[in-house]
Amino acid sequence: MNYTYLLRCSDSSLYCGWTNHLEERLKTHNAGKGAKYTKSRRPVTLAYYEAWETKEEAMKREAAIKKMTKREKEALAAELRIIISPAKKMQVKADELPWKNMPVLIEKTEALKEKLQSFTEPELKKLFAANDAITHQNYLRYRDMDLRRNMTPAALSYVGIQYQYMAPQIFSEAQWEYICRHLRILSGFYGILRADDAVVPYRLEMQAKLPTEGAKDLYGYWRDELYRELYRLEKGAGRVKVLNLASKEYSSAVEPWLKPEDEFATCIFGTMKDGKVKVKATEAKMARGEMVRFLAERNAMGFETVKQFDRLGFSYAPELSDGSRFVFLKNEVE
Template sequence: MNILLSCAKTMSDVSKVKVPFTTVPRFQKEAAEVALQMSQFTVEELERLLHVNPKIAVENYKRYQAFHSEEVRELPALLAYTGIVFKRLNPKDFSDEEFRYAQDHLRLTSFCYGMLRPLDVIRPYRLEGDVQLPEEGGKTMFAFWQSRLTDLFIEEIRANGGILCYLASDEMRNLFDWKRVEREVKVVVPEFHVWKGGKLSTVVVYTKMSRGEMARYILKNQIKAPEDLKGFTWEGFEFNEQLSDDRKLIFTNGITG
C-alpha cells in the first residue's frame, strides 16, 4: 500500500532528527527551473500569487532569490514540512527501518518538486497549484506536473500492491490524470468527521491531524490491506461501518449528538 500526503505551506531548514540516508528528488531539474521562474516575480506579485501577507511574500521572495545558492540548507522532505499533518506524523521516533519503509511507501505532493519521497532533500519554498509560470504559456502548476507525474505515480503504487491510501487534500488530485489513477489502481479515501447537532461535519484541523496520525499508523504497522485500516483509532475517532463503502472509509468521533 502507498500513501499520498499533501505538502505543507510551512517549512523549516533545521532538524535534529537523524535519518539513515538521503536521496535527490526525481524532479530536481524541474524544481530548479520552477524556482528560477518564480524568482522573476516581485514581492508584490508573490503576495498576490501565493495569497499571503507582505511578510510571507518577502520571506519567499528571498527564498527564490537564494534557491540556487550552494549555501542554502536542505532537509529531507519529511523533516522540512512543519504543518499539522507532519507534526502528527511525528517522525522524530522513527527507526531506520521505519524511515526506509516510509521511503518506499509514502509520497508527498509538491508544487515545486512535483512528487517527493520522504528522504529527498529539498529547499524551503512556497507555491500554489494555480500559479502560472512566466515561461509555460499560462500553464498552472497543476497542468505543469500532471503529464510528468501520472505514469510514475501509477507505477509506484502498482509496485507496492496496487493500493493507494489517499490522505492528501482534494486539490492534489489535479496534479495527476486522476481518472487514469482510479482506473488503474485501487484508491481508498479515509474521511474524518465529527458529529455536530446530530449531523456529520468536517473540521479542517481534525482532518489534518487525523491524516497525519493515520499515515503514522500505516507506516509504523506496515499496513498492506485496506481492511486493516479499519483498526485505526485516535482521539475518539473510529471506523464507521455503516457510513463506509469500498472506496470511502469513514471515521467518526463516536459522539452522536
C-alpha cells in the same frame, strides 16, 4: 499478535496462511517445512500481511482470503503508497537524518525556480496571496535559492499540524524506513517527494495560478507526471494501491488521471451532523498525520490495517464506506 499473510512463490503464485510468529514462519517456509505448496516453489517472499489481536480473527481472515479470486489476492498484495499534502511552513533540519536522493522531477522544479526568481516582490505577493512578511521571506528564499545546498529530508522539512501528529523525527529506524518506502508527499514546487528526498524551503501551493511553459497553472504544468510516478512499479511490486490522505487541492493533481483499474482510496475523517458527515479541517489534518504514524508502527501493507485505525476518537464506519472511500467518525460528547 497474530498474522494472516500472503507469500509470493518462485513461480509468481500466492500462498495464504496464518501464524503468530511472522518472521519465523517465513524462514520455515523457505526451509521447505512450512507447507507442501511452498516446499516446491521456493524461495518465497512476504507479499502481504495483516495483524490481528486473536488467533480466531487471523484464521477467519485466512479462510476468507483463500476463497478470493487470483485477481482479488493480487490486489491485496499490491504495493501500498500513501499520499499526503505538504505544509506551508518549512524548516531546515540538515543535521538530524540524512537525505537520500534528489526529487525525481527536479528538472521541472529548476524551471519553476527560475520562473519565480524572475518575479518582483509585488508579483510574488499577488501569487502567494500572503502578507508582506511571508512574501518578503520567500522573495529572499527564491533570490538566493540553490536546490542542492542546505537540504533537508522532505518529511522533516514541513512544519504543520499533520506533520506534528505524524512526528517523523521520533520514528524508530523501522518506522522511518516504512515511510521512505510507502509515503509520497505531493508538492506544487517539487511535484512528488519521498520522505527522504532532499528539499529546501519554498512557498508554492498547487492551486497557484502560475503560467509556465504553456500551461496556465501548476495542474497543467505537472499534467500526469505525479500520477505516473505514484503508480510507477518498482522491483518486487506487481501492482500499486494508493491511500489518499491529501487535501483536495493536492489529490486533484492525481485523480483526473486515474484509470478504472487503479486502486485509489480516500480517507475521510468527520462527525455525523444532521445525517451528513461533516469534516473539520484541523481535526482532519490531525487524523491524517496520526494515520501515517499508525500505519508506520504496524508496517501496514494494505487497506484492512487502515480500517483498524482507532485514534483521536475516530473509528471506521463500514456502513458509510466503500472501496474508494474510507469514512472514520468521531463520537463527540454532547
